[in-house]
Ligand SMILES: Cc1cc2nc3c(=O)[nH]c(=O)nc-3n(C[C@H](O)[C@H](O)[C@H](O)COP(=O)(O)OP(=O)(O)OC[C@H]3O[C@@H](n4cnc5c(N)ncnc54)[C@H](O)[C@@H]3O)c2cc1C
């Protein structure tokens with residue numbers, strides 16, 4: 001149940017930031033996660049009047065406003081073409097269409113949730129985030145920071161994504177993922193972003209990898225093993241740490257398989 | 265706080281609480297098809313259209329609907345009756361509690377997707393839970409409804 005005393009449709013990002021510095025005030029993205037948190041909010045700060053909704057394609061990449069819905073991302077043809085459909089694959093399993101029409105990319109990333117498909121995806125895409133007042137930083141750096149009173153305004157995704165694949169595993173359709181991976185091969189560097197462990201997504205990279213390496217079973221085994229060994233897995237009621245570790249390696253190998261297939 | 269909104273084509277201006285969900289506001293205006301089925305944004309029962317886009321009215325603040333056009337099942341009676349006949353023919357209903365949200369989302373899907381495949385239908389409607397049936401009748405009804413003009 002969402003308890004809100006006051007509501008402010010912010011007129012500037014500066015105003016939103018000043019209000020957000022007070023602990024009891026909260027930025028309102030889609031409000032779906034906030035609704036599940038049972039703390040009273042003094043002032044809900046609505047960013048929807050600040051032109052932060054939508055995706056702009058530039059020559060180098062995509063500029064995504066923090067208030068863009070997950071559904072807008074999922075159905076964006078340009079983004080999906082550049083990421084070999086990884087964006088759609090990451091988002092299409094999240095609850096339902098109506099839900100994804102409400103949840104925003106800003107709210108999804110800002111929480112840095114341990115179950116997040118969205119953070120796993122954007123970490124794999126080596127995105128950048130624009131924070132007010134900090135400025136633009138790599139998402140890997142952002143993922144390691146604790147949520148504070150800054151405001152996430154934009155996300156930047158470069159067009160030269162190389163080859164990308166995304167996969168997740170769920171106990172049941174529309175549930176939270178128990179493992180999620182985004183694997184990319186770009187200019188000889190292979191990167192695996194691993195989320196839902198359940199811990200904030202983290203990435204592992206190996207340089208000097210050529211596409212022929214992906215033909216070798218031993219290479220796939222070794223990369224998946226080393227990537228999984230570089231992060232911690234935990235247990236909760238969805239899965240044990242051992243199971244997550246095992247499934248993550250399987251997902252990485254399947255992603256590598258589709259990167260390889262995509263090249264043929 | 266002041267809210268200005270259109271519900272099924274009719275204009276309203278009201279004072280509402282900052283935290284009031286759209287669902288409660290719509291029910292206060294007599295739209296009783298809009299119901300709450302869960303507390304976690306999972307079931308889809310509360311689905312309405314906001315400027316033609318299906319959203320969860322339990323999770324959207326009424327104030328977020330400022331100056332927007334809201335459509336509920338009450339505003340789509342002819343279409344709902346037409347689809348409802350396909351549901352009845354396929355024996356898709358049991359208690360029928362999930363129907364309003366399901367119908368709203370089927371009608372949204374019909375507008376949004378061109379000739380969807382079975383997988384696309386299942387994916388679009390995945391956020392509408394039904395606790396009585398196994399969805400098989402629902403799926404038959406949706407397929408028959410979408411194909412009604414084909415022959
Ligand atoms: C039932 C359920 C199932 C879910 N399943 C999945 C899943 O399978 N996979 C997955 O990845 N996610 C899942 N999620 C999370 C969901 O996709 C969204 O990430 C989540 O709802 C947050 O998005 P929102 O727009 O609703 O954010 P909000 O609830 O509005 O905000 C979340 C937090 O971020 C802050 N915030 C919002 N926007 C900004 C901003 N621009 N700058 C700074 N702070 C901001 C808010 O103050 C709040 O603290 C699930 C959530 C629920 C409730």
Ligand code: FES
Nearest residue numbers: 301302307308322
């Ligand atoms: S009441 Fe269950 S999703 Fe809205």
Ligand code: FES
Nearest residue numbers: 358360394395396
């Ligand atoms: S028919 Fe009873 S919940 Fe769907």
